[in-house]
Amino acid sequence: MYGAAYSAPPPPAPGRPTQVMVGALAVFGAAAMTLAETVFEILIFQDFSRLDTSGELATSLQPWLIITIVLNMLVTIGLGMAALLTIRRQQAGRILIWSVGGLCAALRLCCLSGIGMFGAINAAVGSAASDSDMSISQLAPGWEIAGSAIFGILALAAVTVAMIMVGLRQVGAWFRAARPAAPVAPPQPYRPYGY
Secondary structure, three states: OOOOOOOOOOOOOOOOOHHHHHHHHHHHHHHHHHHHHHHHHHHHHHHHHHHOOOOHHHHHHHHHHHHHHHHHHHHHHHHHHHHHHHHOOOHHHHHHHHHHHHHHHHHHHHHHHOOOHHHHHHHHHHHHHHHOOOOHHHHOOHHHHHHHHHHHHHHHHHHHHHHHHOOOHHHHHHHHOOOOOOOOOOOOOOOOOOO
């Protein structure tokens, strides 16, 4: 019996569901779109502050810009880590997608509804345009404002898709499936020496 084959081979691990890859790709997309939205908000701020003659509005918007950049960088790093952990079949990846994805969705909703940096910039551009003889498009080009809004909406949609995908039953079963244990050698057919 020494060196005999194992009684039964370990069961094969179930294949990765398509929803896992769709969710991971959506998370990567949301991270990229969050970065793009941040770039557009910086461009809007630069163009606006260049034309702000008094400098008061640009100075009052700087804290908003810094908070936006820091939060968006943290969200981007968190989403990237979540996608990598999800692809590697780590349960922490799903938890990060739901928690950081929820934060990303909340930030996108705040910015798009006018509470965050995007709303603060648009309000400042509108008030500066009404106070001066310049139009809104001269203070901040329309393609920058539209780009920021479009990337914010796309990031919100992508993170929502990702959170739904990793919450599906098939994905949960794939994460819960026990990984095959290392095979254990069969018992020795003899008594150890000295017993």
